[in-house]
Amino acid sequence: MDKELLYLKLPIFLQNLACSIEGKRIQKNRYGGAFNEILQEYESRSYWDNDQVARFRGERLRSFIGQAFKHVPYYREMAGQLGLAEKDFAGLEDLQKLPLLTKSKVQDEYSRFLSGAITQNHCITSHTSGTTGGGLRFSVTKRAIQEQWAVWWRYRRWHGIDFNTWCGYFGGRSVVPLDQKKPPYWRYNRPGRQILYSGYHMNMENMGAYVDHLRKKRPPWLHGYPSLLTLLGSFLLDKKESLGYQVKWITIGAENLLPNQADIMERAFGVRPRQHYGLAEGVANISECPIGNLHVDEDFAAVEFIPNPEGLGYKLIGTNFTNPATPLVRYDTEDLVELEEGSCPCGRPGRIVKNIDGRKEDYVTLKDGTRIGRMDHVFKDLINIREAQIYQSVPGSIQVRIVKNSSYNKADEKQLYQELVKRVGSDTNIEFLYVEKLERSNTGKLRFVLSEISEGKL
Ligand SMILES: [Zn+2]
CATH class of the missing domain: 3.30.300.30 (ANL, C-terminal domain)
Known part of the structure; x- marks a missing residue:
């Protein structure tokens, strides 16, 4: 039987246990092995200057491209055709010697993007859901997964969130059966310090139960889809109530944050949501600093901004140099950004993004x-x-x-x-x-x- 169907048939206490067991397994994947070391390295680069991160990025990029040319059929053929070698890549500008890569290309020729040098048992197959076309499947090394979590935790720790902070999580995982008609509309992942609130039961009838539960458990950190946290905030504003405790952090992911959502959350919870941009493919990451600027994490991926031929802003193109298992070079994220001139007074390096404009289809x-x-x-x-x-x-x-x-x-x-x-x-x-x-x-x-x-x- 399908694991998820089986889960949904369990009694609630066993569902909680299952969430914790799954949580423990996820913890091990994300934060086991060399994670602490990787996080320390990321944090040690928090205040490097722009030249330092550019050099670091250039070195990683060169050896990454070199490995791709050697071990990945798609790039091996390309290097031959274009007469290029590892030595031709010293920095971001050199990527222009290579063509852009679309998601559909990777979907169509998946096996030609896999590295012959990485044994598959050091890897996990990752999937993206994809809002328009089909999802993308790719192989990712365990270390690359940990690097991604390290860059995400660096950002969280900039804001004071730490690993033992309890989190009220409002996302798309179906942890509560759809036909369940009374509380609890949440499950616990204890090792991961998460209360997993169901995003599928948040109608106005049930919302009071969510609020009561939050008041009782008082998780200082709320994380999830902005649309779900906005529903909760809007319910409170409507009732002219508050949660009765100070939420210290709201972080959001998966959807774009709309301006009125940020306003509603700030009024309802007394704290402005923080955002980061990341994607499973690992070709780019952008993190909000405590001052409120969005920094490109230059040490995590090689990000290029290409003027958008169809209008305002820039196309966000990225190269995932953390993942040698499926190199994605100059991958078009199909997201658009607006840029801000200059650097941020917080002292952290990286180009500053004014807006993450959302998907191309949001037009x-x-x-x-x-x-x-x-x-x-x-x-x-x-x-x-x-x-x-x-x-x-x-x-x-x-x-x-x-x-x-x-x-x-x-x-x-x-x-x-x-x-x-x-x-x-x-x-x-x-x-x-x-x-x-x-x-x-x-x-x-x-x-x-x-x-x-x-x-x-x-
Ligand atoms: Zn900053």
Whole structure:
């Protein structure tokens, strides 16, 4: 029987035990072996200057490319065709000698991206879910997984979060059976110090139970999808209540943080969410520092910013030099960013990213085919909107789906309409639809723009 189906049939106390056993196994993968050493190395580079990290990145990049040319069929062939060798790669700029890599290429030719020099029993096969097309499968070394967790923990520790901090986790894992109709809507991973709150039971009827439980357990750290934490925050604001204890940290992942979500969380929990950007492929990582700037973790991956040919901002391209098992060189993340000039007064190195603009597909298409991004900004300051989604099936027409709270009124709708017109123009047909809840993907994520317009249809 499927492990997950079996889990869902267990009594609650055994589900808690299973979460803890799984938690223990995950702890070992992430934080076993050389993890402590790796974390120390990462932290020792926290205050290097930009030249130092650039040199470090250049050295890692060169030997990584050299190994790929030697042991990975796809790159071996490419090196031959282009007449390139390891010595041709000393820094980030040299990557331009190689072509960009798309996700579909890796999907289609997966086996040609695997290194012959890495024995598969030192590896784990990783999967990405993928919101649009299919997911990606790739092999990753155990050490690469630990490096990724080291760069994530470096960021957490910048903010004062440590390994023994209890975390209320609001994510997409289905830890509570969908047909369970009464609390507890949470399970415990004790070794991982996590209370795993179900993201699939967070309707207004059940939310009081979540709040009561948080008040009782008082986890100082909340982590998860911004859309779920916003639902919780919005419930509290609506009831004019607070959690009754000071949440010290909110960190978010998996979805883009929208400005009105950050506002709602700050008002409800008294602390501003911190964000980082990372992806399973390990081709880039970006971390928010205590001052609030987003630093590229230059010692973790070779990140390139290429002007976006379709509009504003830059395409985020990355090379995963931590993972020799499946080298991804100049991999297109399909994410867009805006950049900030200069360096950060916190003293940490790295280029500064102003905005992580989200996925390429988070766009609205106008009548004439123009695509408009950053639609999330129209919801800024509209804290009476619990959740929103823009649905589009034909160019030039959008449906705005809104879950409102009890204070929502005509003035909010008017303000939203005006903000929308500023972005999409008055010849775009705008329809408001008020709904009880928004549909989430099968991994529980909320897509902000749901568009059925494919590029081919334009
Ligand atoms: Zn900083």
